[in-house]
Amino acid sequence: MQKIRLMGTAILGLAVATGPIVAQVTEIGESEGQVNIVAWAGYIERGETDKAFDWVTSFEAASGCKVNVKTANTSDEMVALMNEGGFDLVTASGDASLRLIAGKRVQPINIDLIPSWSTVDERLKNAAWHTVDGVHYGVPYMWGPNVLMYNTDVFPEPPTSWNVVFEPMTLPDGQPNAGRVQAYDGPIHIADAAQYLMFHKPELGITSPYELNEEQYKAALDLLRVQRTIVGRYWHDAFIQIDDFKNEGVVASGSWPFQVGLLAADSPVASTIPQEGATGWADTTMMHVDAANPNCAYKWMEHSLASNLQSDLSVWFGANPAVPAACTDGRGMQTAEGCTANGMDNFEEIRFWTTPTANCSQGEGACVPYYRWVSDYIAVIGGR
Numbered sequence: 238m239q240k241i242r243l244m245g246t247a248i249l250g251l252a253v254a255t256g257p258i259v260a261q262v263t264e265i266g267e268s269e270g271q272v273n274i275v276a277w278a279g280y281i282e283r284g285e286t287d288k289a290f291d292w293v294t295s296f297e298a299a300s301g302c303k304v305n306v307k308t309a310n311t312s313d314e315m316v317a318l319m320n321e322g323g324f325d326l327v328t329a330s331g332d333a334s335l336r337l338i339a340g341k342r343v344q345p346i347n348i349d350l351i352p353s354w355s356t357v358d359e360r361l362k363n364a365a366w367h368t369v370d371g372v373h374y375g376v377p378y379m380w381g382p383n384v385l386m387y388n389t390d391v392f393p394e395p396p397t398s399w400n401v402v403f404e405p406m407t408l409p410d411g412q413p414n415a416g417r418v419q420a421y422d423g424p425i426h427i428a429d430a431a432q433y434l435m436f437h438k439p440e441l442g443i444t445s446p447y448e449l450n451e452e453q454y455k456a457a458l459d460l461l462r463v464q465r466t467i468v469g470r471y472w473h474d475a476f477i478q479i480d481d482f483k484n485e486g487v488v489a490s491g492s493w494p495f496q497v498g499l500l501a502a503d504s505p506v507a508s509t510i511p512q513e514g515a516t517g518w519a520d521t522t523m524m525h526v527d528a529a530n531p532n533c534a535y536k537w538m539e540h541s542l543a544s545n546l547q548s549d550l551s552v553w554f555g556a557n558p559a560v561p562a563a564c565t566d567g568r569g570m571q572t573a574e575g576c577t578a579n580g581m582d583n584f585e586e587i588r589f590w591t592t593p594t595a596n597c598s599q600g601e602g603a604c605v606p607y608y609r610w611v612s613d614y615i616a617v618i619g620g621r
Contacts, residue, residue: 258372260347261526265535268301272533275318275327277520278475279495279554280378281306289570290553292546300540302533310473311423312590313611319343325528326537328378330518331366332425332590336607338367338374343523346373350535353542356560360584366591367521375521376538379547381556382517382580382587383421383429384508386492386500388482395509399433401489403464408488415467419478419490422471422618424610425590428516429491430457430464432588436513446516446588448597454605461617471618482506494555494579517587545569557581 274281281304284291293304307324309315312333319327319342329337337343348354354362354376361377368374387396391410401408402418420426431446434456443453469487472478475496481487482500492508500506522541524534540546547558548569557579563569564576580587597604 258345258370260345262347262350262531262535265350266532268533268536269530270301270533271303271305272326272530272537273305273307273324274537275307275309275315275324277328277330278308278310280328280520280550282550282553287553290549292540292543292549296537296540300533300536302530302536304537310475312425313423314473316340316342319525322525322527323529324525325530325534326525327523328520329375329523330520330590332518332592332607334366334375334521334523335369335592337523338369342526343374344526344528346375346524346538347535348373348376351376351539351542353539353560356542356544356562358559358561361519361559364519364521366519366589367523375523376541377559378520378522378541379550379554379556379559380517380519380584380587380589381494381554382510382515382583383491384494384497384515385511386482386490386497386506386508388488389505389507391488395507396489396511398511399429399491399513402467402491403430403433403460405463405467413467414489416469417486417488418467419470419472419481419487420461420464420468421491422473424607424614425516426491427454427457427461427610427614428588428590428593430460432516433513434460445598447591447593448599448604449593450599450603451605454609458613458617461614465617465620495553498553498555515587516590518590543568547571551576551579555579557584 282290283293297303312330315327315329315333316336319337357377385396385399391408401414406414408414428446431443431449434441435443441453441456479496479500483504497508522538528534542560544560544563544566545568547560547563548571551558552570564571565573593607593610595602595604595606
């Protein structure tokens with residue numbers, strides 16, 4: 238129901254109101270006592286999953302703001318929750334952030350009230366997924382690639398292509414991949430299919446997996462219909478995917494470094510970025526336009542940029558901090574070598590999630606807009 242409810246929002250497009258836009262908050266006052274955050278799994282930890290990873294308890298003690306977290310499994314779910322209201326912040330990926338801005342669900346951020354803004358990676362400060370006409374609508378949090386996670390008993394060598402999850406085949410263990418692979422349960426997965434086709438069918442002329450004309454889009458959907466014949470589950474819950482790899486015989490899937498890290502500790506699991514490359518996400522903490530707890534929200538946004546938090550988050554999720562110093566200053570668990578392993582130097586090679594629009598580099602009205610991605614992906618999953 239959440240995906241269907243979202244479609245009306247997507248139809249609005251991405252036009253943002255013109256004229257001077259300024260942040261609502263000009264100074265930070267007394268804490269309201271709580272802050273309510275919509276976040277991806279693993280993003281806001283208080284030591285409940287692993288005692289070594291806790292960046293909430295100290296914040297609550299210092300700020301007087303109790304942190305309440307609602308885990309969302311997809312960007313569409315995040316947009317739906319922010320449309321419904323009742324939350325102060327959201328850790329939005331690029332395929333949600335511009336929709337939230339266009340729908341006026343988030344407010345501009347007064348970066349003068351965030352002292353640690355100066356420490357943010359220069360590649361992220363003015364990123365297009367949270368900055369419109371020079372106005373910042375969020376604070377960068379973390380970024381990374383979508384990886385191919387695989388069972389090392391089935392694949393003694395890392396798979397060199399995403400074809401193991403897109404096309405029917407016999408895997409190295411002599412068994413078919415049908416029923417043993419997964420795909421992401423979100424319309425943005427169409428971009429993964431387009432990325433695959435960029436490499437294998439250059440004659441389609443795809444230059445961005447998020448900017449697809451009708452022919453390119455049809456080719457991506459056709460590939461996803463082939464994938465539908467082998468997918469055992471469309472995953473959106475990170476912990477269910479972890480259980481599927483442990484107990485349900487799943488051996489390959491697109492995934493996040495978070496699942497890889499948790500599984501690798503006691504399961505034959507590893508990850509790779511195959512020859513076709515990868516899509517990815519750069520996530521931003523954004524503030525609801527009607528946030529009930531703006532003071533606590535600003536205090537959390539500042540806290541989120543502390544290099545020790547960024548460092549530990551980078552280790553925990555297996556991704557890259559928004560604050561480069563977190564890799565080297567020794568305040569947390571991360572190291573320069575760890576950041577390199579997570580892809581800190583591969584920023585330019587990742588095609589980050591963004592919301593597809595009709596008006597694209599191919600021309601005005603030339604590309605398939607996101608609302609069609611939503612309805613058509615639902616149809617693909619349904620076998621149509």
